[in-house]
Amino acid sequence: MKCRDFHEIVDSYLCDELLTETNHEVLRHLEMCADCRGAIQSRRILREKLKSAVKNAGLFQMREGFQQELLVGLRQESKTLVSPNMFSSINRNSWMAVAAGLILTFSLGFWFFQNQNLNPSSAQIAGANEALKQVSLENLALGDHQHCAVKFNLAEDPIHIDLSSANYADLKQSVVNPLKNSADKYEFLESHTCKFQEHLFTHIVFLHQGKMISVLLTDLQNFGGLKKDEMIKTSDGNYQIARFDMKNQAVFVVSDLSKQENSATAELLQSSARQQLSVVKRAEPDSFVALKITH
Amino acid sequence: MPFSADLFRVAMFLKRDRDAAEDLVQETLVQALKSFHRYEQGTNCKAWLTTIMYHTHYKQLRKQINLHLVADTEEKIAGTVAFEAPIPQHITDEDVLQALEKVPQNFKEIVVLCDVEGFAYKEIASFLDVPIGTVMSRLHRGRKILRGELAVFARHYGIETEDTDKVIFKEGKSL
Numbered sequence: 001m002k003c004r005d006f007h008e009i010v011d012s013y014l015c016d017e018l019l020t021e022t023n024h025e026v027l028r029h030l031e032m033c034a035d036c037r038g039a040i041q042s043r044r045i046l047r048e049k050l051k052s053a054v055k056n057a058g059l060f061q062m063r064e065g066f067q068q069e070l071l072v073g074l075r076q077e078s079k080t081l082v083s084p085n086m087f088s089s090i091n092r093n094s095w096m097a098v099a100a101g102l103i104l105t106f107s108l109g110f111w112f113f114q115n116q117n118l119n120p121s122s123a124q125i126a127g128a129n130e131a132l133k134q135v136s137l138e139n140l141a142l143g144d145h146q147h148c149a150v151k152f153n154l155a156e157d158p159i160h161i162d163l164s165s166a167n168y169a170d171l172k173q174s175v176v177n178p179l180k181n182s183a184d185k186y187e188f189l190e191s192h193t194c195k196f197q198e199h200l201f202t203h204i205v206f207l208h209q210g211k212m213i214s215v216l217l218t219d220l221q222n223f224g225g226l227k228k229d230e231m232i233k234t235s236d237g238n239y240q241i242a243r244f245d246m247k248n249q250a251v252f253v254v255s256d257l258s259k260q261e262n263s264a265t266a267e268l269l270q271s272s273a274r275q276q277l278s279v280v281k282r283a284e285p286d287s288f289v290a291l292k293i294t295h
Numbered sequence: 296m297p298f299s300a301d302l303f304r305v306a307m308f309l310k311r312d313r314d315a316a317e318d319l320v321q322e323t324l325v326q327a328l329k330s331f332h333r334y335e336q337g338t339n340c341k342a343w344l345t346t347i348m349y350h351t352h353y354k355q356l357r358k359q360i361n362l363h364l365v366a367d368t369e370e371k372i373a374g375t376v377a378f379e380a381p382i383p384q385h386i387t388d389e390d391v392l393q394a395l396e397k398v399p400q401n402f403k404e405i406v407v408l409c410d411v412e413g414f415a416y417k418e419i420a421s422f423l424d425v426p427i428g429t430v431m432s433r434l435h436r437g438r439k440i441l442r443g444e445l446a447v448f449a450r451h452y453g454i455e456t457e458d459t460d461k462v463i464f465k466e467g468k469s470l
Contacts, residue, residue, distance in 0.1 A: 011438055012431070015409060017416055046442065047410050050395065053388035054411045060304045063313070070299060070321060077325050189297075207297050210340075 141252035144196035158194035178272035213255035242266035394444035402437030
């Protein structure tokens with residue numbers, strides 16, 4: 001290969017658009033030619049500079065609030081659309097959820113009576129009921145992720161977190177901050193409160209490794225809490241669900257990332273929640289404790 | 296919204312107007328929502344959305360009475376560029392953007408799609424509905440013009456260029 005030939009194809013080489021044999025010829029030429037090594041470095045610099053210049057230019061940045069407007073517009077649009085495929089997919093998911101619930105109920109019942117010689121104690125019955133409640137709570141979180149973050153198809157429109165109560169905004173910060181400060185890249189997309197099957201969630205959506213990841217928080221009232229530092233990890237085949245508890249809230253991380261990646265996000269949040277709790281405990285003034293005792 | 300920032304950048308290059316670009320992004324996502332069942336999971340979602348954006352853009356163009364046709368002169372101008380410029384290490388983003396602005400739209404669009412957005416030649420050919428060879432030749436010319444424009448900045452930074460691929464620095468080093 002001559003220098004002139006090299007200059008004709010150097011950009012295609014950088015774009016990885018050449019055949020393997022031609023790539024080898026380019027590499028052989030580069031080994032021998034210092035001028036062309038300089039030229040390819042110059043092209044690389046130009047590409048990097050062009051990319052960063054365009055991506056950082058204010059002219060090409062979306063204005064604040066446009067994302068939110070897009071989401072609202074798409075949600076309104078999605079209500080008018082019921083494509084046959086979408087409909088069948090919802091049906092399929094619903095049927096899968098019902099089937100999974102039935103299998104789980106029978107499995108738990110079978111295990112329960114097998115192990116208790118058909119004579120379960122009341123505490124064991126309560127335990128089994130709690131397990132079923134938790135399973136259904138996880139299904140609700142999964143359903144919310146699928147219908148809210150992915151399909152934008154809920155019975156009630158979500159309410160933007162800034163328009164909800166201050167408590168929800170605080171919850172949002174406790175989730176957004178640790179992920180924002182993490183070494184892995186989490187792009188915050190939006191936060192709101194939404195209802196799935198009449199169950200209220202604080203819903204924060206991120207983009208991580210090109211996939212949507214939902215962090216859903218819900219009040220533990222009427223539901224059994226997990227043990228301290230416990231984490232549940234389940235999957236419905238397509239989606240991964242991780243759950244841990246934070247104060248009075250159950251926290252779910254739902255995505256179609258790999259189990260390992262989904263769990264890593266949940267562990268990051270759990271560890272941050274643990275640290276926040278210890279800071280709050282240390283900072284609690286004695287007078288406040290005394291006040292609580294007198295009450 | 297995933298990819299909305301990428302779509303907006305491409306829309307800005309197509310429309311050169313913020314409001315028109317926002318409308319194009321919105322229309323693209325609505326169209327994508329309507330035809331979501333056609334999207335094949337596991338394929339490049341950004342490329343799929345960009346294809347929809349181009350279709351929507353062309354549809355809007357067809358509706359306009361004063362349809363902007365790409366002048367042949369742009370190709371002729373591109374053909375006359377004779378030299379290659381070095382890229383000064385300390386060139387600023389503004390210099391690069393100014394140089395890019397001087398590249399004819401027909402070529403600039405492809406340079407951005409390939410070098411900024413990272414699409415493959417085949418994907419770009421599909422967006423623009425042109426043969427892959429056209430993409431390659433326009434890309435080649437577009438990059439050459441860009442390097443030519445940057446030569447102006449190179450001189451400004453004290454680097455001399457020749458009408459060949461070889462570049463001589465004042466200190467005597469060659470690149």
